[in-house]
Amino acid sequence: MVADSSSKSATTVPAANKGVARTLAQHHKAVVGFLLGVFVTLVLYTTVSGQFGSTNTIVALQSTTPAQRNATTSPPSSTPAASAPNNSTKQDDVQKDDLNKTMGGERIQDGVHGTDKNNRTDANFDKKVLQANATTDQPGGQPVNNATTADANEKKLQEEELIQQELDQDDDKNDTNDVKKDAGAPAPRKPICDLSDPRYDICEIAGDARATNRTVLYVPPPGERGADGQEWAIKDQSRKHLEYIREVTVKTLSAAQSQAAPECTSRHAVPAVVFAMNGLTSNPWHDFSDVLVPLFITSRAFDGEVQFLVTDLQPWFVDKYRLILANLSRHEIVDFDRDAGVRCYPRVVVGLRSHRDLGINPARAPRNYTLLDFRMYIRDIFSLPPDSVGIPYKASGAAGTEEKRKPRLMLINRGRNRKFVNLPEIADGARAAGFEVVVVEPRRDLRLEEFSRVVDSCDVLMGAHGAGLTNFFFLRTNAxxxxxxxxxxxxxxxxxxxxxxxxxxxxxxxxxxITAEESTLYDKYGKDHPAVRDPESIHKQGWQLGMKYYWLEQDIRLNVTRFAPTLNQLLRTLGE
Known part of the structure; x- marks a missing residue:
C-alpha cells in the first residue's frame, strides 16, 4: 500500500509540473506577443507620423539666438520620413514646423515650449511612447529613466533660453544706458559763426541771445556751457573784405561768464538781424547789391516779424528806402552803435547773406526766392500795377478807350562819368524813331515813391552801363x-x-x-593810345588801370546815325 501510494505521488508530481510549465509557456507567449504587438504598433505609428506629420504634433524648439529665430527656415525635405530614425530629429522638427506653417497650423512663439491643450495631450502621448520604446529595447527588460532624461533636456533647453533672454535684456539695458549717457552728456558745441563763404560772414544764434552796443552775447543752456568761451569779429555786411565795414563782436560765453552775463533790459519775442548800412552805399547799384537784396535773402522769410539792429546807420538810406525796410521789418530800426540797453532775443542773425553781385541763387535762398521774386516784391511795395497789365505801350488802348500812344523811353543821363555828352541829339534821334522820350538825371535824394511810378510808365529804360540802370526793378515784365x-x-x-x-x-x-570814335578817350588820347587801340593790353595790367580809363575817365558821344537801326529794331520788338 505504501509502495502504491508513493508510486501515485511520483506520477502526480511530474504531471502537475508539466501543467505549470505549460501555463507558464502560454503566459510567456502571450507577453511576448503583446510586446511584439506593441513594438509593431510603435514602428507603424512612428513611420506613419513621420510620413504624414499631424498638424497637432508638438515641435521641440532648440534654444536659438534672436537672429536665428528670425531667419527663414529651409523648405521641407522631399525625402520620406520613413527613411529617418524612429526618434524625432532636428530636421524632422524643422520639417514639422514648416509643414505646420504651410498647412495653417498653430504658430509656436519663440522661447515657448508649450502650445494649446490638444498639443499638450499629444506631447504626453509621445512621451509615453518614447518611454515604452526605450524599455523594450533595453537588455533584461530594465527600463531606462527616459522621463528623467527628457526633463533634464527640457530643463537644459529652458536654461539656455533664459540665458539668451538675459543676454538680450542685458544688450537692451546697455543700449538704454548708452542712450541715457548720451542724453545726459553735454552736446558738442557747434560754432555759431560761419566764415567759410568768400563774400560774407554770418553768425546765427538760437536761444538766449543778448545784444548791446555792437556786441552779441550767447548764453548757452547749463548743460552746454564749457570752460572756455568763443569769440568772433564779424563784418556785418555782404562784402566782408571792405575796409569801410567795422566789426561786430559775437561771443559764446563760458560757464563762468554765463553766471555774470548782463541782465536783459528789454525782451523781444521776434528775432533780430544785425547789419551795416555803410560801405559802398550811396550808389544805387551797391545799395541794392550790397544791402537790399542780401537783406531780402536774410530776412524776407520772417514775414516782417524781425527787428533790425543797424551799425553805421545812414539816415539818408533809411529815408530813401523806408518802404522796403518797413516792409521787411514791422519793428523800429535800432541804432546798434548807440543803443545802451541789453536787448534779449530768441534768435539773432549777424551779417547778410549774399550769393553774387546783384543776384539770388534760388537753391541757396529761403523758399527758393529768385531775383524775379524780388522785383515783384519791390513792385508790390511801391503799389505799382500788377504784372498782368503788360507793358504800357500795349496796355494803353488795349480796352479801346483811348488811342494807342507811342512807346515811352526813359533816357538816363549820368552826372559825372560815362555821361552822354550829346544828350539832346540822342533824345531827338529817339523821338524821330517814334518814341516818347523822358530824360532824367537820378539823384541820391530822389523820392523813390514818385520815381518808381515814372519808371513803371516806360517801356524802355536806356542808359550807359552804370548805377542808373538799377531802376530796372520798377519796370514791367517784357519791358x-x-x-x-x-x-x-x-x-x-x-x-x-x-x-x-x-x-x-x-x-x-x-x-x-559804342566804337572807339564814340568814346571821349579817342579825343583825349588819340587813336594810337593803348586805351583806344588795344583795350585788352590795359586790362592785362590789372583792374585798377581798366577802372581808370573805362569807368572813370570815359564819356560817350553817341553816333545817332549808327544807333538808329537799334531803335528801329527795338520799336518793332515792342509791337510784337
Missing amino acids: VMLQVVPWGHMEHSSMIFYGTQAKEMMLRDVEYS
Whole structure:
C-alpha cells in the first residue's frame, strides 16, 4: 500500500509540473506577443507620423539666438520620413514646423515650449511612447529613466533660453544706458559763426541771445556751457573784405561768464538781424547789391516779424528806402552803435547773406526766392500795377478807350562819368524813331515813391552801363533795358552786372556797344593810345588801370546815325 501510494505521488508530481510549465509557456507567449504587438504598433505609428506629420504634433524648439529665430527656415525635405530614425530629429522638427506653417497650423512663439491643450495631450502621448520604446529595447527588460532624461533636456533647453533672454535684456539695458549717457552728456558745441563763404560772414544764434552796443552775447543752456568761451569779429555786411565795414563782436560765453552775463533790459519775442548800412552805399547799384537784396535773402522769410539792429546807420538810406525796410521789418530800426540797453532775443542773425553781385541763387535762398521774386516784391511795395497789365505801350488802348500812344523811353543821363555828352541829339534821334522820350538825371535824394511810378510808365529804360540802370526793378515784365556799353571791352561787365539780371527778371536786355570814335578817350588820347587801340593790353595790367580809363575817365558821344537801326529794331520788338 505504501509502495502504491508513493508510486501515485511520483506520477502526480511530474504531471502537475508539466501543467505549470505549460501555463507558464502560454503566459510567456502571450507577453511576448503583446510586446511584439506593441513594438509593431510603435514602428507603424512612428513611420506613419513621420510620413504624414499631424498638424497637432508638438515641435521641440532648440534654444536659438534672436537672429536665428528670425531667419527663414529651409523648405521641407522631399525625402520620406520613413527613411529617418524612429526618434524625432532636428530636421524632422524643422520639417514639422514648416509643414505646420504651410498647412495653417498653430504658430509656436519663440522661447515657448508649450502650445494649446490638444498639443499638450499629444506631447504626453509621445512621451509615453518614447518611454515604452526605450524599455523594450533595453537588455533584461530594465527600463531606462527616459522621463528623467527628457526633463533634464527640457530643463537644459529652458536654461539656455533664459540665458539668451538675459543676454538680450542685458544688450537692451546697455543700449538704454548708452542712450541715457548720451542724453545726459553735454552736446558738442557747434560754432555759431560761419566764415567759410568768400563774400560774407554770418553768425546765427538760437536761444538766449543778448545784444548791446555792437556786441552779441550767447548764453548757452547749463548743460552746454564749457570752460572756455568763443569769440568772433564779424563784418556785418555782404562784402566782408571792405575796409569801410567795422566789426561786430559775437561771443559764446563760458560757464563762468554765463553766471555774470548782463541782465536783459528789454525782451523781444521776434528775432533780430544785425547789419551795416555803410560801405559802398550811396550808389544805387551797391545799395541794392550790397544791402537790399542780401537783406531780402536774410530776412524776407520772417514775414516782417524781425527787428533790425543797424551799425553805421545812414539816415539818408533809411529815408530813401523806408518802404522796403518797413516792409521787411514791422519793428523800429535800432541804432546798434548807440543803443545802451541789453536787448534779449530768441534768435539773432549777424551779417547778410549774399550769393553774387546783384543776384539770388534760388537753391541757396529761403523758399527758393529768385531775383524775379524780388522785383515783384519791390513792385508790390511801391503799389505799382500788377504784372498782368503788360507793358504800357500795349496796355494803353488795349480796352479801346483811348488811342494807342507811342512807346515811352526813359533816357538816363549820368552826372559825372560815362555821361552822354550829346544828350539832346540822342533824345531827338529817339523821338524821330517814334518814341516818347523822358530824360532824367537820378539823384541820391530822389523820392523813390514818385520815381518808381515814372519808371513803371516806360517801356524802355536806356542808359550807359552804370548805377542808373538799377531802376530796372520798377519796370514791367517784357519791358526793355537798353544798355549802352562803353568802349574798352566792357561787354562782359555789362552782362554780369545788368544783362543776366534783366533776363532773370523777365525783362528784355538790348545792348549797344559804342566804337572807339564814340568814346571821349579817342579825343583825349588819340587813336594810337593803348586805351583806344588795344583795350585788352590795359586790362592785362590789372583792374585798377581798366577802372581808370573805362569807368572813370570815359564819356560817350553817341553816333545817332549808327544807333538808329537799334531803335528801329527795338520799336518793332515792342509791337510784337
